[in-house]
Structures are given as structure tokens and as C-alpha cells.
Amino acid sequence: MKKPVGIFDSGIGGLSVLKALRAELPGEDFIYIADSGHAPYGERDDAHVISRSQGITRWLLAQDIQALVIACNTATAAAIHLLRAKHPVLPIIGVEPALKPAVPLSSTRRIGVMATRGTLASSKFRALLASQAGQADFVLQGCDGLADAIERSAASGDDAQVLAACKRHIEAMGRFGDQPDEIDTLVLGCTHYPFAEAQLRQLLGPQVQIISNGEAIARQTRRQLTTLAEAEHVSGSIRLLTTGDASALGAAAHRWLGLPAYDAALVNL
Numbered sequence: 001m002k003k004p005v006g007i008f009d010s011g012i013g014g015l016s017v018l019k020a021l022r023a024e025l026p027g028e029d030f031i032y033i034a035d036s037g038h039a040p041y042g043e044r045d046d047a048h049v050i051s052r053s054q055g056i057t058r059w060l061l062a063q064d065i066q067a068l069v070i071a072c073n074t075a076t077a078a079a080i081h082l083l084r085a086k087h088p089v090l091p092i093i094g095v096e097p098a099l100k101p102a103v104p105l106s107s108t109r110r111i112g113v114m115a116t117r118g119t120l121a122s123s124k125f126r127a128l129l130a131s132q133a134g135q136a137d138f139v140l141q142g143c144d145g146l147a148d149a150i151e152r153s154a155a156s157g158d159d160a161q162v163l164a165a166c167k168r169h170i171e172a173m174g175r176f177g178d179q180p181d182e183i184d185t186l187v188l189g190c191t192h193y194p195f196a197e198a199q200l201r202q203l204l205g206p207q208v209q210i211i212s213n214g215e216a217i218a219r220q221t222r223r224q225l226t227t228l229a230e231a232e233h234v235s236g237s238i239r240l241l242t243t244g245d246a247s248a249l250g251a252a253a254h255r256w257l258g259l260p261a262y263d264a265a266l267v268n269l
């Protein structure tokens, strides 16, 4: 009997990881939880993010998942060590801003990092940054309001607030471009932000590289699964659940996963 892979985020951002997971593991079944009723994580304290992550993990374990993907940088930073300690047998895959892959791609050695305030303040991120000391200058930007604007655009279809939030944060980071002292590489350190890539591209122009790591997470997940779905399972199933607005999650899955509209359902947890 094939067991599903559990995946969660504070909201719809983890759909950017689910998209890569489906491409890498098309035969697997997935249960996705968007914790939109308790978002944003990045502007709440650690205790909130830890308790939500623990509750969601318990609920997913009751669905007999074979592995857990924390498709949220903020929840990974706050809770992955606690979840791994509590569930030592469960493969748990987390996500962190792609600083390491960005370094060899940058010619100006000036790299922008957009993430939530919670991720940037975490000791996990500080350790990651310290591990890259001397490799490049990292310009860090805590992007208050951006994940929330992306959530709201999923429900309304109106991207004006997303563009405004991107503009505010990009301007605060300084000059972008491929000349010395300019930021030529931008790391999207929150799983929501790939859904603002069109707006970022519009603001940054073509020469800036925009990096996210959904594909890397998907490859890492594949390596952690002990049994892969048989080849004859051409297409696994997806269950989309949310603690917030089910129609917004369904609309986002339709718009961004390029799949037929799924019925997203409300879950109380």
C-alpha cells in the first residue's frame, strides 16, 4: 500500500515546492496542508510556529505519511530540529534559503536574500550565513507583508499589492545589476516568493538571476524515500487541505500548478 508524502506551509507558498515534487515524483500521493488560518508564520513568534508545526505533523502522521516535507523556510528554521528529535524514524525534509547555490552564480559577489523576518532572525539562518562568510556580500531583506499579499492575490486574482510590496523591498536592498557593487543574484528565501517572480522580474530586468530551491528540495525528498511508487502509478493523487480559505487554495493550485482545479477542503487542526 502506497503511503502519501505530507507537506505543509503557512499557506499557499509551499505549492511552489509541491509543483517541483510532482515533477520529480509523479507517482507519489501528496497531502498538502496550507495553514492559512494561522499565517503569516514569518511575522509571528517561534512558539506559535513551533506549536503549529508540531500539531500539523501529528495530524499528518495520523494519515500514515511516509515522509514529511516542511515547505516553509520559517517553520524549518524554528521547528525542524524539534520535529526530528520527536519523530526520529520519519524522514523530514526542510527548506532553507539557497545561499550556497547562489555563491558560484554571482559575478559581482553581491547577493540579495529576501526572506521572512522570522527566517532571518533564526539561529539556523545565522549559522548558514556564517558558513558562507567571505564568499560574498549578502544583502538581507525581511519582507514583511509580501507573503500575505501573495495569499490575498490568490484569492482575488489581483497582483497590484504583490507588485507594490516587491517594489518596496527591492528598493530597500539597493542597486541591482551586473556592474561591480550591484546585486546580480537574488535568493528567494520564502516559498511564497516564487509566485511573485513575474513582478520581481518586471522590477529587476533580465540580467539579475533569481534563485529558488523547489527542485533541489524535490531531489532531496526523492533520495529520502525508501520505496518509490511503482512506475505503473503514472499519476499520484493530491489532497489539498487548508485551515483558512479553501477556495483561495483551490484557485492558487489551479493558477500556479498548471493542473485542473482541485477541490481544496477545510481542515480543523
Ligand code: DGL
Pocket: 009, 010, 011, 013, 014, 039, 040, 041, 042, 043, 071, 072, 073, 074, 075, 116, 119, 147, 189, 190, 191, 192
Ligand atoms: N512560506 C513561508 C516561508 O517559506 C513563510 C510565509 C509566512 O510568513 O507565513 O518562510
